[in-house]
Amino acid sequence: MKRRTALHLLTGGTAALALPSVARAAPLKEVRLDYAYYSPSSLVIRRFGWLDEAFAKDGIAVKWVLSAGSNRALEYLNANSIDIGSSAGLAAVLGKANGNPIRTPYIFSRPEWTALVVRKDSPIDSLVALKEKKVAATNGTDPYLFLLRALHTVGLSKNDIEHVPLQHADGRAALEQGRVDAWAGLDPLMAASELDSGSKLIYRNVAFNTYGFLNVREDFLSAQPEAVSRVISVYERARKWIIANPTEAAKILSEEAKVSLSVALLQIKLRTDFSNPQPSSEHVRALQAAAPILVQERLVKAGTDLEGVIAGLIDTRFALALTSSASRST
Numbered sequence: 001m002k003r004r005t006a007l008h009l010l011t012g013g014t015a016a017l018a019l020p021s022v023a024r025a026a027p028l029k030e031v032r033l034d035y036a037y038y039s040p041s042s043l044v045i046r047r048f049g050w051l052d053e054a055f056a057k058d059g060i061a062v063k064w065v066l067s068a069g070s071n072r073a074l075e076y077l078n079a080n081s082i083d084i085g086s087s088a089g090l091a092a093v094l095g096k097a098n099g100n101p102i103r104t105p106y107i108f109s110r111p112e113w114t115a116l117v118v119r120k121d122s123p124i125d126s127l128v129a130l131k132e133k134k135v136a137a138t139n140g141t142d143p144y145l146f147l148l149r150a151l152h153t154v155g156l157s158k159n160d161i162e163h164v165p166l167q168h169a170d171g172r173a174a175l176e177q178g179r180v181d182a183w184a185g186l187d188p189l190m191a192a193s194e195l196d197s198g199s200k201l202i203y204r205n206v207a208f209n210t211y212g213f214l215n216v217r218e219d220f221l222s223a224q225p226e227a228v229s230r231v232i233s234v235y236e237r238a239r240k241w242i243i244a245n246p247t248e249a250a251k252i253l254s255e256e257a258k259v260s261l262s263v264a265l266l267q268i269k270l271r272t273d274f275s276n277p278q279p280s281s282e283h284v285r286a287l288q289a290a291a292p293i294l295v296q297e298r299l300v301k302a303g304t305d306l307e308g309v310i311a312g313l314i315d316t317r318f319a320l321a322l323t324s325s326a327s328r329s330t
Contacts, residue, residue: 033084034067037257041238071140088142089210105318106214110273114143120198133181136171143184
């Protein structure tokens, strides 16, 4: 990574990107954001009403929209149906590269939320064995991009399999019903298939799971920086609460996603790291390592400056201000 690019990323861009003073911004009436079963923090915030409390004193309403996957969250952001949405990191890069006007000021988790899954009685036990097999995966999501990266490690590509584009829940059903040979899963559905149906994970690689990104529409971020900071503060409250109360958080996930407590505990305690919410060089490097798959599989236009896309996506200002303030108060 070029030194100039690194400095640009870690300072949140140019001076023009400093937190703006928006004296003439239209009064904010509603904050629209998603909640998702792959984002336990969003479930905790929604359950306890913390965001409603944070905005109630100003008469600002909070609207929650369920995202069934990164693709849905990014579609809602691109259509201006929500202001803030949660997705995987590489999915956010793909969206931004294709014109989605977003930035990422907060990391809600580092999960191992995807792997390649087969039925308990399947003879498939390796990536090579997926050649010419039917594999379900949701387009535009970390599981789909994980599948492509995994195939490339053994010299295969999407042309060597029969990709079946299904939303995550439908992918699980197709696997368990024998309509596909494998599935690029997503927790908690993947954990439920594993524990409840005996499904096997034939390929895991936590480095190919590209973090949980909290994305904000650029126009909302520019016009309502204080509201964005308030949302991030509440996400920080939820992150710390989950770290201190993982079993209680798992109970919320279990009830919301309608999975067993053992499934929820597997997702939260063993497959999700909540330790680093600050967008940083760690996330930049992960995206730079992952981004070539977008070119190799022609998911972005030829000649797309992916390093520039990543630079335009990562925004360190908000979470950095939050953590700096917390440090000063201790």
